[in-house]
Amino acid sequence: MIIEINTSIDGEIVSLLNPTTQERAEINVSIGATLVRLQLSVNNSLESIISMPGKEKYTLKENRLHPSAILAPWVNRVRNGNYSFLGKNYQLPINEKELGNAIHGFLARKPFIIYSKETNKDYCEVTLRFEYDGQSTEGFPFPFIFNAIYRLNANGQLDVTFQAINTGSETMPFACGWHPYFSFPNTSIQDYQVSFAATKKFLSDAQMIPFESESVNFKNGVRLDTEKLDNVFLLEKLPYHIAELKELKSKKSIFVGHSSEIFPYFVAFVPDGYDCLAMEPMTANTDAFNTLEGLITLESKGVFNGKITIWVGKSSEF
Numbered sequence: 001m002i003i004e005i006n007t008s009i010d011g012e013i014v015s016l017l018n019p020t021t022q023e024r025a026e027i028n029v030s031i032g033a034t035l036v037r038l039q040l041s042v043n044n045s046l047e048s049i050i051s052m053p054g055k056e057k058y059t060l061k062e063n064r065l066h067p068s069a070i071l072a073p074w075v076n077r078v079r080n081g082n083y084s085f086l087g088k089n090y091q092l093p094i095n096e097k098e099l100g101n102a103i104h105g106f107l108a109r110k111p112f113i114i115y116s117k118e119t120n121k122d123y124c125e126v127t128l129r130f131e132y133d134g135q136s137t138e139g140f141p142f143p144f145i146f147n148a149i150y151r152l153n154a155n156g157q158l159d160v161t162f163q164a165i166n167t168g169s170e171t172m173p174f175a176c177g178w179h180p181y182f183s184f185p186n187t188s189i190q191d192y193q194v195s196f197a198a199t200k201k202f203l204s205d206a207q208m209i210p211f212e213s214e215s216v217n218f219k220n221g222v223r224l225d226t227e228k229l230d231n232v233f234l235l236e237k238l239p240y241h242i243a244e245l246k247e248l249k250s251k252k253s254i255f256v257g258h259s260s261e262i263f264p265y266f267v268a269f270v271p272d273g274y275d276c277l278a279m280e281p282m283t284a285n286t287d288a289f290n291t292l293e294g295l296i297t298l299e300s301k302g303v304f305n306g307k308i309t310i311w312v313g314k315s316s317e318f
Contacts, residue, residue: 001124001154003117010060014114016124016152022046025152031060033112033128033148035068035180040156042252042312049254049312051181051276061109065271068180069108070148072164073132073140075177076232076267076286077101079209081139083289085173092139099207104179106137107146115147125151134168142172144298157311166298174296175284176306177267182254183276184247194277195221196243196266198233202285209287221246224277229268232286235260243279246315253315256281258308265294281308 004015011030018024023046026037038050054065081092081102092102107130115129127149134143149161166172183192198218202210210232221244222229235241241260246253256279260266263281270277283306284294296304 001119003124014126025158030111032109040312051183053271053274066179071177072105072107073174074105075175075282075284077103078289079287090139123151123153143168157309159309161307164304166302169300172298174298175288177282179280181276181278182245189275190225191248192224193221194245197236200234202232229270233266235266237261251315255311262306
């Protein structure tokens with residue numbers, strides 16, 4: 001297992017490579033520790049399964065569809081960018097101006113550094129780090145360290161671990177999520193269905209903030225060409241939850257696994273005009289800084305850890 005580091009016009013790129021299978025993960029260190037490529041083997045064929053919708057219009061730093069963005073220290077939206085925590089009121093910058101919200105935290109396009117590397121016969125792993133000083137973002141005066149740990153395993157699985165450490169002297173509000181888009185090459189949205197163990201779908205108001213929920217059951221799969229997906233879902237509490245994106249013609253699937261006790265919320269989103277699906281594990285609901293739905297309070301020196309695993313394989317039977 002090999003780690004390669006290169007410089008491109010987009011910044012520093014670290015590649016995790018299995019030279020035997022040619023499976024590869026590429027991460028842009030300079031722009032948000034963003035997973036920009038993931039090539040895994042299924043049915044003796046290498047498939048690139050990470051989609052980057054919007055790349056033909058925007059640079060990675062400016063892409064409004066947030067492909068593969070790390071969402072922290074809050075997920076999705078904070079209504080009007082305003083929240084109260086432990087008796088104090090805070091105002092975040094409004095970076096979703098059309099809806100008047102603070103969206104997706106502020107780590108998504110920050111420059112990370114390579115903190116550590118490890119290789120052996122079973123895996124190669126890189127830890128990418130961002131240190132927040134508690135001052136550079138208005139409305140979030142809570143310093144912390146965030147580590148994004150990518151591990152490519154010899155068995156063809158990619159583990160992505162997010163770790164946050166509260167380095168301040170006060171308790172801080174925190175939520176974490178991830179925004180990757182998935183597809184197989186040369187497919188269309190009509191070719192897919194997705195299954196995951198949701199119990200509720202949240203319906204949103206004009207600011208895209210949830211205001212009510214309804215019961216759902218997607219365990220048997222839902223077609224992406226018949227169900228308009230742009231919602232937060234509450235998952236069943238499972239030690240290990242698996243979402244499956246099934247390509248119906250080839251009967252190949254992309255799997256996203258994680259504990260739904262750590263990541264109990266899940267966003268499924270098909271962007272208009274693109275043939276891919278965002279499958280987004282979340283620790284909290286939209287506007288959790290106000291509703292407290294899933295909000296984590298990290299004590300001084302407290303640590304959050306959450307792992308997400310991606311793999312491909314033969315489709316399961318629904």
